Amino acid sequence: MNIRLLFACAALAAPLAHAHVTLEQTSANAGAYQKLTFRVGHGCKGSPTHTLVVTLPDGFNGAKPMPKTSWALSGTANQVTWKGGSLLDAHYDEFVMQVKLPASVGKHYFKVTQLCDQGRMDWDAVPDASGAKLASPAPFIEITPAVAGAPHH
Numbered sequence: 601m602n603i604r605l606l607f608a609c610a611a612l613a614a615p616l617a618h619a620h621v622t623l624e625q626t627s628a629n630a631g632a633y634q635k636l637t638f639r640v641g642h643g644c645k646g647s648p649t650h651t652l653v654v655t656l657p658d659g660f661n662g663a664k665p666m667p668k669t670s671w672a673l674s675g676t677a678n679q680v681t682w683k684g685g686s687l688l689d690a691h692y693d694e695f696v697m698q699v700k701l702p703a704s705v706g707k708h709y710f711k712v713t714q715l716c717d718q719g720r721m722d723w724d725a726v727p728d729a730s731g732a733k734l735a736s737p738a739p740f741i742e743i744t745p746a747v748a749g750a751p752h753h
Contacts, residue, residue: 621652621712621723623739624694630703630746633662637696638739643689644716651683651715652695659702666696705745709738 624637643649656663656678663680665673671685680697687693702708712723725734 620737621714621721621739623710623741625741627742627744628701630701630705630743632701632746633698634701634741635696635698636741637694638710638712639692639694640687640714641692643687644714644719644721646689647716647718648689649687649714649716650685651681651713653679653681653713653715654695654697655679655711655713656699657702657708657710659704660708661700661702662698664698666698668693668695701741701743703746705743707740707742709740711738 620641622639622641624639625634628634638652638654640649640652658678660678663675663678665675665680665682667673668682668685671682674681674683682695709724709726714721714723721736723736724738725736726738727734
């Protein structure tokens with residue numbers, strides 16, 4: 601096998617091996633309604649996930665979570681919980697909601713708690729000025745200024 605091809609394959613596989621809870625959408629316009637897709641790439645140190653709790657940052661309103669077969673949904677004004685399913689460590693899944701984005705621009709971080717049969721992961725670390733790599737980074741979305749004349753639905 602070509603050595604360059606081997607390194608290319610390894611580079612592409614590396615993010616999958618270290619998958620965290622991430623947000624598919626990386627940016628959106630202020631004040632818009634937006635679909636948010638939280639990707640869960642693994643369990644807790646080999647243990648299946650049975651609950652995912654997403655806490656919305658200030659200014660995010662009207663969360664409408666998408667139901668998932670075999671998962672119960674509950675929520676409050678600033679939190680959505682999917683509970684009772686079983687996402688094996690070897691599998692990947694997505695948890696989806698729609699929200700109205702705030703008017704404030706910049707990065708907004710979501711606290712996500714992943715509960716497993718054995719253990720938990722709190723995806724809540726926010727970067728600081730040091731630029732140090734985070735062990736449990738919080739998913740985020742970059743809110744950009746609203747585009748004049750763009751629909752907000």
